[in-house]
Amino acid sequence: MNITFIGAGNVAWHLAPALENAGHQVNEVVSRQLSHARQLVSLLYDARPRTNLNLTDSPSELFVLTVPDDALPDVCSRLVLPENAIVVHTSGSRSLDDLNGWMQVYSDVPARTGVFYPLQTFSRSQNPLDFEGIPICIEAADPDTEAKLVTLGQEISSIVYLVNSAERRILHLSAVFACNFTNHLLAVAQNLTEAHDLEFDLLKPLIRETFRKALLAPNPADVQTGPARRGDQKTINTHLQMLADQPRLMEIYEVMTESIRGKRGR
Numbered sequence: 001m002n003i004t005f006i007g008a009g010n011v012a013w014h015l016a017p018a019l020e021n022a023g024h025q026v027n028e029v030v031s032r033q034l035s036h037a038r039q040l041v042s043l044l045y046d047a048r049p050r051t052n053l054n055l056t057d058s059p060s061e062l063f064v065l066t067v068p069d070d071a072l073p074d075v076c077s078r079l080v081l082p083e084n085a086i087v088v089h090t091s092g093s094r095s096l097d098d099l100n101g102w103m104q105v106y107s108d109v110p111a112r113t114g115v116f117y118p119l120q121t122f123s124r125s126q127n128p129l130d131f132e133g134i135p136i137c138i139e140a141a142d143p144d145t146e147a148k149l150v151t152l153g154q155e156i157s158s159i160v161y162l163v164n165s166a167e168r169r170i171l172h173l174s175a176v177f178a179c180n181f182t183n184h185l186l187a188v189a190q191n192l193t194e195a196h197d198l199e200f201d202l203l204k205p206l207i208r209e210t211f212r213k214a215l216l217a218p219n220p221a222d223v224q225t226g227p228a229r230r231g232d233q234k235t236i237n238t239h240l241q242m243l244a245d246q247p248r249l250m251e252i253y254e255v256m257t258e259s260i261r262g263k264r265g266r
């Protein structure tokens with residue numbers, strides 16, 4: 001398949017090489033800043049970097065929108081596609097109806113629409129990830145587009161699901177807790193250790209064991225430990241005193257403690 005990426009950030013950085021490795025041709029990478037498109041193009045076989053969203057001359061059939069969720073309406077309003085294009089976004093939270101609506105309002109030619117949501121965390125400038133074990137959540141507005149996207153997904157991953165917009169939103173919300181908030185808490189831990197000249201590395205075996213146990217348990221709540229789980233109120237009070245000059249962290253500590261006490265993350 002001939003493919004164009006619109007957006008040269010975290011997701012495009014990993015997905016574009018994965019699709020090329022599966023035998024597809026990425027023709028163009030469009031980004032606001034040409035230098036960002038060029039950086040991604042340097043990982044690809046024969047793609048052209050560009051900034052212009054007028055893609056009427058594009059040889060591509062598939063246009064993958066990999067820009068931030070909030071930029072999608074504006075990008076769609078400026079996108080000019082060739083006839084018979086399939087346009088997909090990769091967002092967990094934006095619905096297929098949103099994309100359909102923008103394309104109907106803004107596109108002069110009818111476009112086939114879909115969603116190609118890889119359920120993973122991607123960071124630009126890391127080595128491109130192998131998609132084999134990354135779940136790909138597909139949704140499409142018509143059966144032919146759905147079949148094409150499922151085939152494309154199966155060429156890079158062994159975990160391809162049809163997931164509707166409401167289900168995808170729940171997956172995304174869960175992913176924010178499982179990934180984004182967890183990562184933020186690790187960054188908080190690093191800041192606390194480094195502020196007191198202690199090595200963050202000392203916490204790494206603990207972090208690894210936490211994830212190992214949580215992934216093996218029927219429910220991560222079953223292997224919860226710590227003062228909140230044990231009800232060690234004196235320890236909790238000491239920790240809150242230690243955070244007295246950091247009210248935001250104190251708030252997070254209190255909210256998390258209450259949530260653990262309420263059990264099972266409810």
Ligand SMILES: NC(=O)c1ccc[n+]([C@@H]2O[C@H](COP(=O)([O-])OP(=O)(O)OC[C@H]3O[C@@H](n4cnc5c(N)ncnc54)[C@H](OP(=O)(O)O)[C@@H]3O)[C@@H](O)[C@H]2O)c1
Binds near residue numbers: 031068074
């Ligand atoms: N990151 C993840 O882990 C992840 C995982 C799954 C799904 N997703 C979804 O994938 C999509 C892309 O996420 P991402 O993390 O790859 O995004 P990102 O790295 O922030 O995207 C950066 C790209 O979007 C362009 N861009 C940024 N703001 C823009 C705007 N207002 N108008 C036009 N272009 C703009 C940037 O242009 P310049 O830099 O050239 O200015 C750059 O090419 C989102 O829908 C996100 O929800 C992300």
